[in-house]
Amino acid sequence: MSSEVSAARFVELIGRSGVVPAERLPRILAELGYEASSSSHWSARALADRLIERGLLTHFQAAKLLRGRWIGLVVGSYRVLAPLGRGGMGMVFLAQDQRTASDSAAAGEVGGVPPVWEGLVALKILPPHLARKEPRMQERFEREQRYYQRVQHPRVVRMLEAGEGQGIRYIALEFVPGRSLQELVSRWGRLEAERAIPLFAEVAEGLQHLHEQNLIHRDVKPANIMVTPQGSAKLLDLGLALATDEPPPQDIRIAGGKGYIVGTMDYIAPEQARHATAIDHRADLYALGCTLYFALTGTPPFPGGSKRDKIRWQRQAEPIFIRELNPVVPPALAELVHRLLAKDPAQRPASAWQVREELLALTQSMPSAVALPAWSAQETVELFDTDTVGTDWWEDASEPVSPTHPASTPNTGEWNGAPAIQPPPLPPHARQPSMPQSQSPLVWTLLVSLGLLLLAAVVILLRSL
Template sequence: MQALWQTLPSEGRDNPHVVAEYLIKTGRLSRFQANKILKGVVAGLILGPYQVLAPIGKGGMGTVYLARDQRNRQLVALKVLPPRRARRDPRLMSRFRREMDLCRRVKHPHLAAALEVGQISEVAFIAMEFVPGVSLYRLVSTKGALPPARAARLLAEVASAVQHIQEQGLIHRDLKPANVMVTPNDRAKLLDLGLALVQGETGGPREVVGGAGYIVGTWDYISPEQIADSCRVDVRSDVYSLGCTLYFALTGQPPFPGGKGRDKMHRQLREEPVPIRWVNPAIPDALGELVHQMMAKDPALRPKTAAEVERELRRLAGPETTLPMDVPSDAGYARAVADLEMADPIADDTDQELLEIPEPASQGISGLWLVVGVLFGLMLLIAAYVLMH
C-alpha cells in the first residue's frame, strides 16, 4: 500500500474522489468498483474501540457515523471532527471540544446521551447514544400532521429535556423538528448541543459559536431575540423555538413557510403566523392558544420556563392511548441520528455556512464487493482519507 501511495499525484492525495479516479485510470479499479467503494468508503475502519459501519450525516461541526463499540457490541453515533478541517480553522477544534464538555454536563431520559468523548491521534470524537427511529421532521413530512394529543405528549417530553438543559446553565439555540428523534416506542429524544450557549456567555471566547454580527439557529424556528443577538438569549428563546416546532408537528408546515433567509428573518421579527387553527381546525382551542403564547414576539409574554410548557402540554395531551405503528423498529442507518432538514443555513464567521444541510447518507457496502483482497486494501486507502479529512 505504501508503494501505491507514492505513485499518487501529490496534489490530489487529500481527495478520495481524485484518488479513486487515479486508480481507475491506472487500471487498478473499474469505475463500477470505485463507485461501490466510495459509497461505503468508511465501512470497517477502526477508531479506538469503535468500528465504523456507515456514514449517517454531515454538519458544520463534523461528520456523524454509525459505529459499534467493540467492548460491548453497542451501536453508537460517532461524531468526528476531521483533522484537516481542524487544522484549517483552529476555532473548529475549540468549538468541538466545547461541545464535548457540554455533553458531559447533561443526562436526561429525553436527551441523546453522550457515552464517551475523546481524541485518538488527531481525530476528536463524541460517542453518542444511537437513537433508532425517525426525526420529527421526517415523520411529519411523510405521514402528515400528528394528532394533537400525540404532538402535545412528544413535545412535552422535549420540553422536559429543555428544562434539564436550562438547569445545567445551557440554552439549546437550535430546537427544531430535525433535532427531535421519535423512537419506535413513540418517545422523543432531543439531539445536538453543537450550538448550545452557556448562560452568561457573550460571544467573546473563540469557542462560542456566534457573537456580535452573527446569527446562529435555523430560520424556520429561530426566535426574534436570537436574530437580534444570538448570545443574549435565555430559555424563553428555546420556548419560542419549541412553539415553532409544535406548530410544525400540528400542521405539517413551519409557521412561516416558503421564502428564503432574509424573508423568513423579516417574518420572524415582524409578522404573526397564520393562526394555527386556520391551518388545522382539529386542534383544540387551548392547545392553539398555548402555541400562540409560546411564539409571542415579546419574550415577557411567553411561558417563563420549559417546565411550565411541559406541565401544560401533559395536561392537554391527556392519558396515553395505543402506541402508533408509524415508526419502524429499524428505520435504517441514514435516518437514525442526522436527518435531512431542508432549511436555509444561517451564516456565521467560520465558513459562512454554519448549518450545513446534511447530505443523504451513504449505505455501507456489502462484503460482496470486498471479496478480492486488493479491492479491500484500496478501499481502506481511500477510506482513511475520508475519516482524516
C-alpha cells in the same frame, strides 16, 4: 470498474483498515473459498459482495475499500459503518463500538466477527482538515463535549465518551433508533393533537433539564427531535448550545453574537436573530413553538423565502392562526402555540416545565403515543448503509460530493449577514401585525374610490354646463 482495486489489494486494505481484525481475516476468507494463490480468479467486487451478504462489511465500508480508501474506517474503538449526516461542525456516522461487540464475537459469529448491528453509536467526527483550517471549529467541538458532560436525562441524547484516535477528534453519542420529527411529518403527515401532546411534553421535559444545567439549546427544530419506535422523544445535537454561566467567546464566529446569527432560520427566536448570545432559555421556547406549529400543520410558521426574509418574518410578522390551517387542533393547544410564538419573551410561558404541565393538562388521560413500525437493529444499519462517495472526512475536502445523499448538503447552522432593510414579501402562511388605521390598505382603497367618484361628478357637471 477499472478504478477499483484488485482482489488481493482489497484483502490487504481490509486488514490494514481494521474493519475486520487481521488475525481473523484468513479464517473468514477460507470459509468464502478465497485463496491468495488464486486471487486472480476473484474480482474485488465479488469478494466485497460476499462479505456484505454475510454482514461482515457494510456497503459504505466496501465502497471505500474498493476505491483504495481505508484510513478512518476505524476511529479509536469504533468501526465506522455509514454516514448519518454532515453539518458545519463535523460529520456524524453510524458506528459500532468494538468493545461492546466483542462479547458477541466470542459467542461464535462467523469468523469471530460480530454482526454490524451490535453496539451501535452515533459517532460525531471533527475532520482533521477542518480542524487545521478552522481553529474555531475545534473550539466549538470542545464546547459541545463539555456541554454533553453536564447532561444526563432520558429525553436528551447521552454522550458515551469523547476522545481522539489517529489524530481524529470524536464524540460518541447514544444512537437513537427511530425517525426524526422532520421525517415523520414529511412522510406521514401532520400529527394529531392527541399524539403531539405527549411527544412535546417529553421534549419540554428535556429542555427543562438543559435549562437547569445553564444550557440554551439554540437549535430546537423537527430534525433535532427523534421519535423512537415506542413513541418517546429524544432531543439531539448540542452543537450550537450556549452556556449561560460562562462568558461567550470573544470570537463571535465560535458562538455567534450581534451581526453573526446562529440557528436555523425557520425556527429561530426573534431575539436570537438579533444577537445570538444576548438571549435566555425563552429563546428555546419560541423554537419549541415553531416546531409544535410544524408538527400540527405540516409547515413551519414562515415557509419559503430567503434567509433574510425569514429573519424579518421571525422578528416582525405574525403566523397565520394555527386553527385556520388545521381546524381540529383544540383551541387551548392553539392558544399555547401562539403564546410560545410571542415576539416578546416576557409574553411566553415562563419555563419549559410550565409548557409540559400545560400540555399534559389538555387531556384528562394519557394520550396514545406516536406509533411507528418496529424494526431491528440490522434494519437500522441497512436504512443508512449505502455506497455513497463524498464522505472522506479524513482527507482534505477536494473530492466532489455526491448531491444525491443527504450528507452532501452541509448545514452550518449559522448565517453571518445583516437583515434586509426593505420588507420582503410576506410568506404564504403569515400576516403582518395590525397596522394603524391610517395605514390600512382598505382605508386607502376607499379614499381613492371616493376621489375618483368626485372627479367623475365634476366632469359630468362641467359637461352639462
